[in-house]
Amino acid sequence: MQCGQESVRSGAALLQCGMYVIMRLRMRPVDKWNAYQVAGRLRDGIQTEIRRFASDERGTLTAFALMMTFWMIMVGGLAIDVMRHEQIRTRLQQTLDRSILAAASMSQELDPEDVVEDYFAKADLAEALKTVVPYEGLNFRRVVATAELETNPFFLDLKAYSIDSFIAGAAGSAEQSISKVEIALVLDVSRSMTEYADGTPLPRPNRLENLQDAAAEFAQTILGEDPSNTITMSVVPYNAHVNLGPTLFGQYNTTHRFSMGDPRTGFTPASSFCIDLPMSVYNQAELSGSTAYPQGAFFDAYSSTTRNTSYVEVQAPLWRTSSYWQNGVQRTGTFYLNAACQPMAENHVLVHSNDADAVEAHIRRMISMGGTAIDKGIKWGLALLDENSRNEIEGVINAGAAPEMARGRPADYSANDTMKVIVLMTDGENFEGEQINTAYAGSDLSPIWRSNGDGQLSIRHTQNRPSTAGSNEYWAPGVCESAWVWNGRRWVWKDCVTQGIWMPSAYNSGSGVTRLTWAEVWQEARMQWVAWQLYARALGTNNSSRSWWYDATMDDMRSSISVSDRNNGLQTVCALAKQQGVKMFGIAFEAPNNGKTQIRQCADEGGYFEAEGLEIRTAFRSIASQISQLRLTQ
Numbered sequence: 001m002q003c004g005q006e007s008v009r010s011g012a013a014l015l016q017c018g019m020y021v022i023m024r025l026r027m028r029p030v031d032k033w034n035a036y037q038v039a040g041r042l043r044d045g046i047q048t049e050i051r052r053f054a055s056d057e058r059g060t061l062t063a064f065a066l067m068m069t070f071w072m073i074m075v076g077g078l079a080i081d082v083m084r085h086e087q088i089r090t091r092l093q094q095t096l097d098r099s100i101l102a103a104a105s106m107s108q109e110l111d112p113e114d115v116v117e118d119y120f121a122k123a124d125l126a127e128a129l130k131t132v133v134p135y136e137g138l139n140f141r142r143v144v145a146t147a148e149l150e151t152n153p154f155f156l157d158l159k160a161y162s163i164d165s166f167i168a169g170a171a172g173s174a175e176q177s178i179s180k181v182e183i184a185l186v187l188d189v190s191r192s193m194t195e196y197a198d199g200t201p202l203p204r205p206n207r208l209e210n211l212q213d214a215a216a217e218f219a220q221t222i223l224g225e226d227p228s229n230t231i232t233m234s235v236v237p238y239n240a241h242v243n244l245g246p247t248l249f250g251q252y253n254t255t256h257r258f259s260m261g262d263p264r265t266g267f268t269p270a271s272s273f274c275i276d277l278p279m280s281v282y283n284q285a286e287l288s289g290s291t292a293y294p295q296g297a298f299f300d301a302y303s304s305t306t307r308n309t310s311y312v313e314v315q316a317p318l319w320r321t322s323s324y325w326q327n328g329v330q331r332t333g334t335f336y337l338n339a340a341c342q343p344m345a346e347n348h349v350l351v352h353s354n355d356a357d358a359v360e361a362h363i364r365r366m367i368s369m370g371g372t373a374i375d376k377g378i379k380w381g382l383a384l385l386d387e388n389s390r391n392e393i394e395g396v397i398n399a400g401a402a403p404e405m406a407r408g409r410p411a412d413y414s415a416n417d418t419m420k421v422i423v424l425m426t427d428g429e430n431f432e433g434e435q436i437n438t439a440y441a442g443s444d445l446s447p448i449w450r451s452n453g454d455g456q457l458s459i460r461h462t463q464n465r466p467s468t469a470g471s472n473e474y475w476a477p478g479v480c481e482s483a484w485v486w487n488g489r490r491w492v493w494k495d496c497v498t499q500g501i502w503m504p505s506a507y508n509s510g511s512g513v514t515r516l517t518w519a520e521v522w523q524e525a526r527m528q529w530v531a532w533q534l535y536a537r538a539l540g541t542n543n544s545s546r547s548w549w550y551d552a553t554m555d556d557m558r559s560s561i562s563v564s565d566r567n568n569g570l571q572t573v574c575a576l577a578k579q580q581g582v583k584m585f586g587i588a589f590e591a592p593n594n595g596k597t598q599i600r601q602c603a604d605e606g607g608y609f610e611a612e613g614l615e616i617r618t619a620f621r622s623i624a625s626q627i628s629q630l631r632l633t634q
Helices: 011-025 029-055 063-104 112-122 207-224 279-283 356-365 374-383 387-398 518-524 527-539 543-557 563-579 593-602 615-627
Strands: 129-136 140-151 166-177 180-188 231-238 293-296 319-326 329-336 350-353 418-426 433-436 445-451 457-460 474-486 491-503 513-517 558-561 583-589 608-611 630-632
Touching (some): 063 112, 063 140, 063 166, 112 129, 180 207, 180 374, 207 231, 207 583, 207 615, 231 356, 279 563, 350 356, 350 387, 374 418, 374 563, 374 593, 418 593, 418 615, 445 518, 527 543, 543 558, 563 583, 583 615
Parallel strands (some): 180 418, 418 583, 583 608
Antiparallel strands (some): 129 140, 140 166, 166 630, 231 350, 319 329, 433 558, 445 457, 445 513, 457 474
């Protein structure tokens, strides 16, 4: 075996050479010399191998590596302990938040401290609760609470640094406050609220009564819990029109003014105060008080008339005497069935009231009659909240028809301390409407005269007269022309040969004549009667021409508003309100599908409700809850 210095470069070779030397040392002397030589070489090889091993750094665990390993173990343990601490802290904070929100609610009847303690007890964290401090004022309740819980570390023992545990802490403050709120209740009072389509009454309680109960409770809930007077509520009843009432109506620049009273009170005092708004105003939130708008005419264009060649006595706007329920009491009254701007003071608009009892009384006085124009209702609802209506509302305040605390309202849309709310309710859908043209409106003089003696009407036609009229310009449809008539055997005098004659002047039975304004005409006669008796029979000479004159006259006297135009106007106003930050709530109360669609599109997300019967109370209660702001403040 060779055990030279070059041959012992590995541990295995060193071991073999070492064994060889030991064996040789136990042999004869001649061999011992060789063994000493091998041992020398072995020593030199071992020294060389040790030096090589000492200088070789492959696989070495240095001090830095040992230090990093220690820190990795320590940080991993710390992360686990911190994660456990944060988990406990989050659970503590969530329990505290839920408890103080419940305790801070102004509808909470239990003691705030008891509420918070109960929440912590049910979460098995009773020992963690430290302090609960409630604060209450006229229009707010605030609850401040703190909690903490010790968490012992699993991996890190820091007692050497005087740290025995980690503390998981939680603190919070919840407050419910009713800031300034402006609410407009836009309520449907159309005929369908108490009657079926065929005119038969709905069973009691009818829709109107259910609405009145729900809206009255809503007013008491919102205004009755506002002793600091920060909330105002307006009520906008609508049917085919919105009857503003004399004070609000007086704040706007209106033309063609007239006076029309309630038939139940002998037509006095005046109670018809509507404004005809052009469709262009639905494209803007503002409703200018300086722009001239015509007063909404009282007229009946829907009720039919007898259309033949003979005279029919003046047919007044269709009305009927019937019983109705108001504030739980059955009453009897005379109502117009198809007239625009029904002259009923009960359906006047109530402006920015802070009196819960007054609002409830106003709601319970409402009477249902007429058609449905949701677009008009929402337009006036937004007008009462629009910042540009401040001068008009101030005029109502100055007249004593709104409380002094409402001065300065409507607030700016950008006011951070004011919430604006519209609650829109209907049981129907928009229908095609009629609006009188200004040439036939209000206080303008008509070409129609009334005989003071017998009340017969006559009309002056300066053009388009038939040749039989000759130079006579006045047509008296109910006046007979007497003449001698041959009866086949002899001539006889007949008092009424022809019904309707042309005359050189207005018919006068002997007590003089009065020229009527258009408003007086529409109070006395329905439009279809006027178009047929005073125009078609006068200017037409046969059935075809009479029909043409009738249609042309009706088109000239009034304009139709299509259902699609009404729906577009409604949605445009709703979109404008939302753009200004007005909170929109909608209630479809036993409404048809199209009505539901329109109200759903108008309302905010989560603000739409469908209701039947007593469910309308639930809808109003939910809206009241959403209006009352409950929030975490810390």
